[in-house]
Amino acid sequence: MNIAIFIADSNGAFPVPAVKGGAVATLVEHLVKEGNKDNDNKLTIFSYYDKNAFNISKKYSNTEFIWIKRPMIIKAFDRILFKGIQVLRKNKKSISYATVFSLCWYILKCSIHLRKNIYDKVILENNIPIAWIIKLSRYTGDYYYHFHNVPRINAKCKDVFAKCKGMLCVSKFVASQIKSKENAIGPVRKEQIKILYNCIDTEIFKIKNYDKCKKQIVEKYHLPVNKKIIVYVGRLSKEKGIDVLLQACKKLDREDYIVLIVGSFIQGVKAKDSYEDELLKLANDLKEKVYFTGYVNQEDLPTIYAGSDVVVLPSMWDEPAGLTMVEAICCGANLITTKSGGIPEYITNDDAILLERNTIDRYMTFYVDQILTQCRHSKKNVDICNDKFSTMNYYREFISILNE
Known part of the structure; x- marks a missing residue:
């Protein structure tokens, strides 16, 4: 089975392999890794060109990469628009x-290619405008949309979604949202919906020695010693x-902790918005207890998780997955x-919790304090992670859905 995967975004032009991060780009690379071992199916990935991604892609001999190179003038227009949005709409989400x-360039180049080629299955990853x-290609073969978020627009492509062979959703929550006639692309027929839970690389994200990892992150990020670490x-x-x-x-009625904020506004761009200003003010209120790492490569995250005393991810919106x-x-x-x-x-x-x-x-302060006092790490989730969230299981489920 020949499978084409189109992946593009409007908030960073993340390539595959995921050398610049990006959740969707990382998940597609997981498919590539597992697909590279599968002689019965062949993946073709349409990705933004990146030199590092191009070099790494060479190890995936069973996968074809179609690289979309962005002209300098396109990149310049991106920078001008992004800067303008930041200035004119400071309180809005300019990252989008x-x-x-x-993105427009990517859509144009990919539609030209698809007009000339046919695949057994076509996958459109997440971003609504790539419909x-x-x-534009007038493609009539089987195609699927992979929703990593609840769509808020339809990009004037409701006819494309209506003819979609299947809608791959990262959770039942996302599926329930797109079924509704109130949704931008809805209502979606029940038989179109397929649930494909996300995965992680369980060879990287696994149990590690707490004391050793804590020492490493204290040294790397110049943190004070003998402090509990909230991440x-x-x-x-x-x-x-x-x-x-x-x-x-x-x-918190205690002084024996620091807070490590791992992440950035947008990878590789020195840009801030009003929310980051708010965070800096809150950090100043906590004096020298808050540390910002900026963007961290995925390979370094397991050490941070394992060396933490508690990880707090207080999502305040309807997170599509977790x-x-x-x-x-x-x-x-x-x-x-x-519970979002x-x-x-x-x-x-x-x-x-x-x-x-x-x-x-x-309740947040109470539970953070309780965990910092007890400070026990758990190994009970290892089997669940390996069975449910492995990249191998993800790829098998993906192929199974396409074979239905």
Whole structure:
């Protein structure tokens, strides 16, 4: 079976292999890794060109990569628009406009290619506007949309979604949202919906020695010794709830901790928005207890999870899935998160402390304090991680859906 996967975004132009990060790009690379061992199926990945990604792609001999190179003028237009949005709409989510012109270029180049080629299956990854690849190419073969988020627009492509062979959803929560006639692409027929839970690289995210990992992160990020470490991992955006975490820490009646904020506004770009300004003010209130690492490579995250005393991921929106939460528990970390969106499908009360969003102000400080006092790491989630969230299982489920 010949499978083409189209992956493009408007907030960073993340390539595959995922040398610049990006959750969706990383998941596609997991498919590539497992697909490279499969002689019965061949993947073709349509990716933004990146020199490092190009070099790494050579090790995937069973996968074809079609590289979309962005002209300098396109990149310049991206920078101008992004800067303009930051200035004119400081309180808005400007990251969504980081690579708009690159996205348009990608759609044009891919539609030209698809017009000339046929595949057994075509997968469109997440970004709604890339439905125009199907529209412009007038493609009539089987194609699927892979939803990693609940769609908020339809990009004037409802006809494309109506003819879609299947909708791959990362959770039942996402599926329930797109079924609704109120949704931008809805209503979607029940038979179109397929659930494909996300995965992590369980060879990387696994139990490690707590004392050794803690020493490593203390040395690497120049943290004070003999302090409990509270960790947040993810984007620095309002819906992720970092401000909620810092507000909770201000109420802690103890001095033996620091907070490590792991993540950035957008990988590789020195840019800030009003929310980051808010976080810096909260950090100043906590004096020298808060440390920002900036972007961290995925390979370095297991050490941070394993060396933490508690990981707090207080998602304040309807999170489609819970990948960061899964990474944390697979490394044996103590986890506090919220019952938001699809998170409870990935994480249960047996794995972590799950708080209702409307009660988080009352209980967050209590549970952080309790965990810091007990400070016990768990190994009970290892089998669950390997069985349910491995890349091998992810690839098998993916192929199984396409074979239905």
